[in-house]
Amino acid sequence: MTSLEEARELLRAFPVVDGHNDLPWALREQVRYDLDARDIAVPQDAHLHTDLPRLRAGGVGAQYWSVYVRSDLPDPVTATLEQIDCVRRLIDRYPDALRAALTAADLEAARGEGRIASLMGAEGGHSIANSLGALRGLYALGVRYLTLTHNDNVDWADSATDEPGVGGLSAFGREVVREMNRLGMLVDLSHVAATTMRDALDTSSAPVIFSHSSARAVCDHPRNIPDDVLERLPANGGVAMVTFVPKFVLRAAVDWTAAADENMRAHGFHHLDTTPEAMKVHRAFEERHPRPVATAATVADHLDHMREVAGIDHLGIGGDYDGTAFTPKGLDDVSGYPNLIAELLDRGWSKTDLAKLTWKNAVRVLGAAEDVARHLQATRAASHATIEALDADSDGDAGPDSDPVSVG
């Protein structure tokens, strides 16, 4: 039996729980949620990293669908709810393949039925508009993690890719974490500044996750996790779900991306501009400087290191498919997970270890968050704290504008 065959067999027993997939955003941007125009029951290779046949081929058993919205939208709460509606429609539309999942028990039930457990994760505190009521609304709708920030700071938490703001979590930010603990919503520390990671670990009474982040010691990028934080996962019980995004995991790709962005700016374009003129400049750059290619081995290097530092019980997978333009060779789309497992088998990872990586750790963390929530709900009522009350003295520039209902 080749290691790839062995990987597939293993995934049949313990399929992948993937921490982050941006299919909903891709459907919004490409076809404005016209699900007929992107019927994922049939291959959509030309448009998407994700469809049901490839999820099956990839051995995916559970997916946190990201209900991400851009933080510069004028209406982030509306947009987030539309993303949630999209996921709910997908689950209703493909009942043979997808199953709505809210709990660890739902994940196990879906595995038993051979359906893909479908969970939701919100990506960025901007989705709750500084409101714990809105946070509880997202939970009631099925959202099971909130990434505290996306690429920009929020009023109460610092992002890894923004200037320092409140210096980690503000008082209200810590209250958000406590309320998430009380609800049973996982605290996701991908995208946040290291200061925020440490504050969140100090505050959270439940295990945390990194829905899609790799190791900073292997590839120094702010989106990755520093070792001192990875070292805290055993005590916290959380899980770091390794991501595949080449510009985060491969040194050469980090440098290449920086040079490509610089080139765009030198030609007077925003580095994310995708207009035809901008793309022409970009293609010319790419012809002169071939794009470095990551592979399954690149990702395995991160996992080997994360395992050394955090331990086998604290690893998972978060591919970020349909959330990134480029993917590693061999992990081109959601059908690629067996290649990563095969690579790890070749490196001597045991089947027991791999079952933890793909399935068991992620299921355990969600169940643990539920246990903490049950415990907290017995002793604590819903928090009605406001950012105005808690962060009044800080520099979190929480003004009147940040209250969604400061009228009257």
Place this chain on the structure above:
Amino acid sequence: MAELQDDLHTPPEAGELGGLPLEGPLPPDVHAIGDGDDPDAALLDRARALLAAHPVADGYSGLPWALRHLPWYDLETGESAVDTDVPRLRQGQVGALFCSLHLPEGLAADRAVAATLEQLDLVRTVIAGHPESLRLARTAGQVIDARNRGRAAVILGPATAAALDDSLGLLRVLHALGLRVLTLAGTSWASEAGLTRFGDAVVREMNRLGVLADLSGASEATIRRIFAASRAPVLATRSAARSLRPHPANLPDELLAVLGAAKGLCMVPLTAEQTGPSVQDVADHLDHVRALAGPESVGLSGTYDAGCAHPRELGDASCFPYLIAELLRRGWTESDLALLTWGNVQRVLRVADFTARAAQQRGAPSAAKIADLDG
């Protein structure tokens, strides 16, 4: 357990459609309770006995917004800062309560959405905090279920149309959170000019989900269009008769007749401004609406905690029996009163539930966009 009505009568069967006028006699001891020398007391006793069998389904409570501004409240043992609490709901024999999610003027787009989520959260938190007294009800069956357990059923809505932020996805999400009623006014697609094409799509999606259209405050053009477009009965959650009292939310006689023909429901508010300063004024409106729209199209709307002044005898949620006594004095039959307090709301919810189930068999969620339809 059954604190609200210990003397429960056999409730309507959960599967029973319509069939609400209860012609059966009241329990024989009921007439004996009152003091035979005092006709008012006897009427009040009869009103209470009737409400025990057919409690009030109150079409509008402003409690969520009122509670939002209280730093602390105790609804279980009584809260003087508001007009509604558990003891007074029991005294008033309220079996179901539509909880308004309306927002103050000026909140729009994302802020209206976030504020509506907060209002929904607040109501859910209040319900969770009073498990012996309140119960969230999403369907007609769940309203009955709550009543059988001695709880007041809380029905979420009406919400303001601005809460949709022009998105059918938002309508579906709010429905998933329990929303049952939406007021179709104050947006580009439901304005003085009537419903736009997107407005029609909203009504169709509401029918598909089972969200009731609320006409109170909608323009006449919108109201007429809703009658044409909606496959489910519609509500006016707080409208009285405009021919008796000119108020923009009150309905003219012609529309009351149309509403009756469409088997909709006009829920008459107990407010000084819309119905008048006395219990007799409210009864006049109820007489008028019953005459024009029919006994199957008239209901009650306490409109407590919504910032309105109330007739003196109807000052808070405990006062419904006084109104029913007045109607008994006027010769309302017990079957008409049973429809007024409870039966009509049950019918409207049940028909909407049925319409939704049928529509969901026929079609998928609508992906219509306002930019495409109204652009």
